[in-house]
Amino acid sequence: MSEPTASTHERSFPPPADLDGLQSKAWIAAGIGIAASLAGWFLDPTQFYRSYLVSWIFWLSVAAGCLAILMLHHLSRGAWGLMIRRVLEAAARTLPFLAILFIPIVLGLEETYVWARPEAAADELIQHKAVYLNRTAFVFRTVVYLGVWSFFAYGLSRLSLRQDRTGDATLFRRMQVISAPGLGIYCLLTTFAAVDWLMSLDPHWYSSLFGVYFLGGQGIAALAFVILVALYLAQREPMAGAFNAGHFHDYGKLLLAFVMLWTYFAISQLLIIWSADLPEEITWYLERAHGGWKWVSILLVLFHFLLPFLLLLSSDLKRNAKALGKVALLLLAMRWFDVFWLAAPSFEHGHLSFHWLDLATLVGLGGIWLALFLGQLKTRSLVPVNDPYLVEALDNE
């Protein structure tokens, strides 16, 4: 409840030296993953491109979700957000690199997207959609999504860094003013992105709830990732004395809210399509309710919703950083299964099959992404030391 003070220079929060070691490990994982993925590309290019798309969307969800939560923090000014603002900023600053990593998807467009193949010319329905679903428009839109997100990520990061240097008390207001339209634009672009990258894998199918379903999932992915980073930092100086049970309690509450939001969208989409029972819509669910996919669907219901939901109800668990970290890890793993469940049945229209390239591309891209993220995280103080509300945030119970 204290009055905001202009500056709190008594404490500093330099990044711990352990981050260097972690970054090296991430690069090693990236090297192994990329080598395996390249081998896979020679052996089975089609499978490589498909696995790569799922892995890329998974890591993009974490980075883009962090940008959304960063803007949510600036808008709500909650004490919870100040402690993780630098983590969110670092993750959001990886977005331009993810744009570069999108290039292999463009190269293998025919292998993954039906509408990009020559035989799509014979499909009347796809022909009607060709104005929207064509290579040039697809690449152009992706560049716009990542460009606009990166613009907001770097704009907010720049102001946040200036706040560290000058302690200008008006900057937090400016970041808030940018975040208000930013969050709206973000949500709009993400729904379009979900339609382009995932829904168009099955160009005959459509669902108006698909975009927000993907959006809810991004919230979970980003928060789960941030909780794991916070847990790692909380075990080391200088953040060991800064994080307390109250902060993790807040992250747990937000994670629970996003789990419920994701479930709400998932059930809304299912309910509408199931009630209408139209042949062009229900087939998408029928594919996911038969063969091995049925088990992935059940897995998602149990471990993406039911178990995390019940566990996160407990306030003791949310205040216990390590226990919360386990739930976050489970949800992060489930995020991969969800993206896989959205994409993979549309590739083969058959039985469930895992390929070793799914893992190789996940590790390869994950290694690169984590190394880039840690590289960004290392460059700044782990807490915005000159934010007017920092004292209050550190004191949060």
Added chain:
Amino acid sequence: MSKAATKPEFALMAEFRSSRELLHAIEQSQAAGYTQLEAYTPYPIEEVWEALGQHKSKLPLIVLIGGIVGAFTGYLLQYWVSVINYPVNVGGRPLHSWVSFIPVTFETTILFAAGAAVLGMFALNRLPMPYHPVFNVPRFALASRDRYFLAIGSWDPKYDRRATEEFLLGLDPFEVNEVAS
């Protein structure tokens, strides 16, 4: 007031001008060995709550039970209506269509949980309570304005009408009143 003369008093209550004085008084009383303390303040003060060592509330558990009962009530009600009591074939769908049962199940879960929260709060606070002895002190009305009160219950093992009053007077209160039961 002939009754008050025969019945023992409910508590002794000291009135303080600031929350700081109240907190100091709570510390001193606890140091002196009093355990049956109750504080009254115009607004919630976290430190007072902590100093009095409030145990965890049972309310979350009551709300959880309310939610679980609500979920089962909603689902089983629909199951009983659509499958057992009045089966109707809707567009060839199975009678037990769990997908369409979810919205109502969700709503009854929220309804019962919220109801349990309100009723549980009333029950744990023993509300409605038409009579409470503390209101026998006329100045107690100021507890909702700008004064801070500390009461030591007469059932406290260390309680002694005279010694406790002297102890409270030693804490520099505005005044000390006997709370008739």
